[in-house]
Amino acid sequence: MNAHTFIFRFLLVCLGFSAFSNAYALELKPNSVEILVGQVTKVTVSKYSGTISVTSSNANIATVDYSKGIASIKGVRAGSATVTVKDRKTSKRVEVKVNSAPTSGLTISPTVLAINVGSSASISVSNASGTVSTQSSDTTVASVSYANATATVKGIKAGSATITIRDSKTSKAVPVTVLNTTAIGDYTLLAWNDLGMHCMDGLDFSVFAILPPYNTLHAQLKDKNGKLVSNNVLLTYEAVADSSGSINTSSANKTNFWSWVGELVGLNPAPDVGVNLDGLASGTPMPGNKTPSLTPAPMSYNMAYEWFEAEGIPVTPFDDKGNKNFYPNVKVVAKDALSGKVLASATTVLPVSDEMTCKGCHASTDANNNAAQIAAKPKTGWLFDADPDKDWKRNILHLHDEKQAGNKLFNDALTALNAKGYKSSGLLATADGGQPVLCVACHASNAYFDKENKTTVMGGMAGIASFTQSLHLKHAEVKDPATQLTLDSIDNRSACYQCHPGSVTQCLRGAMATATDANGDPSISCQSCHGNMKAVGSATRQGWFNEPTCESCHNSAAPGKRAISGVDATGKAIVPSDHTFATNANAPVPGLNLYRFSKGHGGLQCEACHGSTHAEYPSSHADENLQSTAVQGHAGPVAECKACHATIPSTVNGGPHGMHTTGDAWVNQHEDANKNGTASTPSCSYCHGTTSAGTPLSAIKVAKTINAGEFGTKNWPAGYQVSCFSCHNGPNP
Structure with missing residues (x-):
């Protein structure tokens, strides 16, 4: 073979390799995005090789998360940033521009609708350019007409449709859910999740547990005279599909919780039945409630709180197809107990997140350039467990053993727990020996609250700090692995999201989450109401009990107090003399005034009209607004008199x-x-x-x-x- 032939063949091989490489080179679609503050857009990642990593050049402008071929970019504040997506061979960039608010163009309100069969609702249209047209994706479900800057939508039959509103430049889509409820005009049913976001620490409970799968559903029924109804009615809950078609009807096949719940808390509910803490303090725990399914499950009436309830519902953030869904929908139905006639129904969400993990710092890694991970590394090294759900948990127990070695309180606690299977040699040895560790067995936690006996059922051990105090004070000076600011820094808006749900889940997603200042920047963060981590972890504060009150910020002096803090330096609520927008004093026990136990107009719970904690109406999660839209025609606090009063x-x-x-x-x-x-x-x-x-x-x-x-x-x-x-x-x- 002569030199020319060799070179020719060499070039062919190189060109062929180049073509092969290009065919499988990392691709991003689109490679530039323009979004609003608070808006999330998705970039499709394809033709990648190996593991994908994503970073934002400025997390204060835009954050990014990655899962299964999708990079989700969220606008945080106005400005520009670059998102870099890397596989093992190359990297690509997405240029991101974040705007503080729409500068002009077609505007509609509301942006999501829930109406009943035969009922109508209006969509206001403004800033239109040229002729406006409207269209329904399914006229057998919902029809639409347009006149005088108003689109009128009518429910035809139960189902979902999309209303499209167009002008000469752009179009807007409004998801519409049509509900089929008999005699809905005679009653109003309001249902809600009590906390806005429940957490479970991953799907594995064989190593340790912080919080189990535990959701609580409340509901109140009113007649059109504005009176609460509690007698001769039956309320049930069941799983229903959300606006995307996702449905969650089981839990036991998605987590190993039921294999370990007996060892953890001494209760043994059947699969898909949850733990119920009510009554546990007096030794008479109430029956557990089922995971929502296609079979309606009963709710019980709580006379003391004047609500119907299902306490401790076990639900996970995975739907029946295995996809992540932090907001599984449930439908609550009220029926006449004698005739079985449906009186009213309501659709709400049971939010649950498994983002309450410590992976950001405690997962085993070969990297050695992150101060937070270096600080979290045990002296004897990472454990590198093959199961990622167990790895970070075992690393934490290993580090805990190292830090507490020689501590008499720790050793005494292990000895006291020997009868329950804990080993004196340490927590890691305990877990590895088949006894999962319950953190609140030693560290008191009011999150485990028995509302019937009005006390925690996890009082901890004498001399050992509460769970809230231990975690927040221990980590206050720790560096945020993303921003390298301390977690205690009041300027670190993402600090709480390192452990609490979360940049994807959006625990804070209610009306306050979208509040902006004069520059269009978010004006309220977690610290605005709760203070910094040292305040949350103050020794004089009781976690889950000493919380900011509504009137801490919503009062006659509000303009000078909002976005500063609802608590003082010790984490105690600032309670002004103005109680116009107030939670109830001494609720649920003397000295407390918790929003989730407070009630107001007509005996309705505050959460019934305003939405759950952190998800106050209107919520950025569209399905959470279906209920308020259904009862009054628009999203937001239930404030229209006609929602509950015929006259x-x-x-x-x-x-x-x-x-x-x-x-x-x-x-x-x-x-x-x-x-x-x-x-x-x-x-x-x-x-x-x-x-x-x-x-x-x-x-x-x-x-x-x-x-x-x-x-x-x-x-x-x-x-x-x-x-x-x-x-x-x-x-x-």
């Missing part, structure tokens, strides 16, 4: 938080109201402002037409701030 009550101060009647009924009544207020009635300026020109508290949530009598018909768009100037030329016309 709008006439009151000056009998509404929620001392409010007056709203709508047409108030037009002829407000002239006689005391504008300066009384001891039981806030002054008009509280909501309408000191200049009577309106404030966000006087804003309406959905477009309304008001008959103002001699002042004519008023057409107010969603967000309009009602004031004296809406009809008059000032507060004293």
Whole structure:
């Protein structure tokens, strides 16, 4: 073979190799994105080789997470960042631009609808360019018509459809769920999860457990006279598909919890039946409740709290196809106990996350360039367990043994637990010997709360710090593996998400999560209400008990207090004298005032109308808004009188938080109201402002037409701030 032939063949081989390499080179679609603050967009990752890693050049601008070929990019604040995606051969970049708010263009409200068969709801349309058209993806489920900047959607039959609204430049999609409920006009059913996000520490419970799969569902039923209904009705819950089609009807096949629950807490519920802590303190635990399935399961009525409940529902963040879903949907149905007639139904979510892990620092790794991981590495090295769900847990027990070696309290605790299978040689030896470690067996935790006996069932051991105190104080000065700021830093907005759910789950996703300052930056973080980690871990604070109250920030001095902190330096709530927007004192026990146990107007629980903790209406998770939209026509706190009353009550101060009647009924009544207020009635300026020109508290949530009598018909768009100037030329016309 001559030299020319060799070179020719060599080139052919190289070109062929190049073509082969290009065919399997890392691809990203798209390679540039433009999103809003709080918005998440997905980039498809394909043709990759080996393990994928993703990083953001500026996590304060945009964060990124990766799972199964999808890089999820979330806008944090306005600006530009670069997301880098790497496989074992190469890397590609996605240029990210984050905008603080839409600058112009088609705007619709609401962006998701839930209506009943035969009912209608309106979508307000603004900033349209040119002619507007509307279309339903399934006219047998929902129809739509358009006139006067309003799209009117009517429910035809039960199901889901998408309403598309277009102008000459763009289009918007509104998911619509049509519910089929008999006699829904006679009753209002509200259901909610008590905490907004329940956590379980992974799917493996053979090493140690912090929190088991444990969700709680509450519900209240009202008749159209505004009275709570508790007698002669049966309430049930069942699994239903969410707006994406995902459904979760089982748990025992997704975690090994039921193999170890007996060793952990001494209870042995059947598979798919949860642990119920109520009554456990007195030795008479109540029956466990089932994982939601296609078979309706009963709820019980709790007379003390005036709600229906299913305590300790075991549910995992995996649907029936094995896909992650942190928000499995459930439907609650109320029936007449005698006739079996359906009175009302409601759809809500049972949020659950397994992001409460310590993998960021405690997972075994060969890398040696991250200060947080270096600090977490046991002196004798990582364990490198082949099971990733066990690896980080075993590393933690190993490190705990090292840190506490020679500590008399620790050794005494192990001795005290010998009868339960704990080994005096340490926690890792205990777990490796077949006895999983229950962290709260030594470290007291009020998360394990028996609300019937109003006490924790995990009181810990004398001299050993509580679980909340131990974790938060121990890690306050630890470096965040992502930002390298200390976790205690008030400027580290992502600190809490290193352990709590989470950058993907979005534990904080309610109305406060989307609040922004004048620059369009998020104005509220976890620390805004709870303080920094040292405050949360203060020795004088009781975890899960000493929590910020609503009025800590929502009070007459609110403009000067929001986004600072709802607690003092010791983690205790700042409670002002203004109790207009207040939780209940001494709820559930003297000295506490917890939102999740507080109630207000008409005996309704605060969470019934406002949504669960951290997921207050309107939530950024669309399915959580279905319920409030169904009962009042728009997402947000249940504040429309018609949601619970067939006849709008006439009151000056009998509404929620001392409010007056709203709508047409108030037009002829407000002239006689005391504008300066009384001891039981806030002054008009509280909501309408000191200049009577309106404030966000006087804003309406959905477009309304008001008959103002001699002042004519008023057409107010969603967000309009009602004031004296809406009809008059000032507060004293």
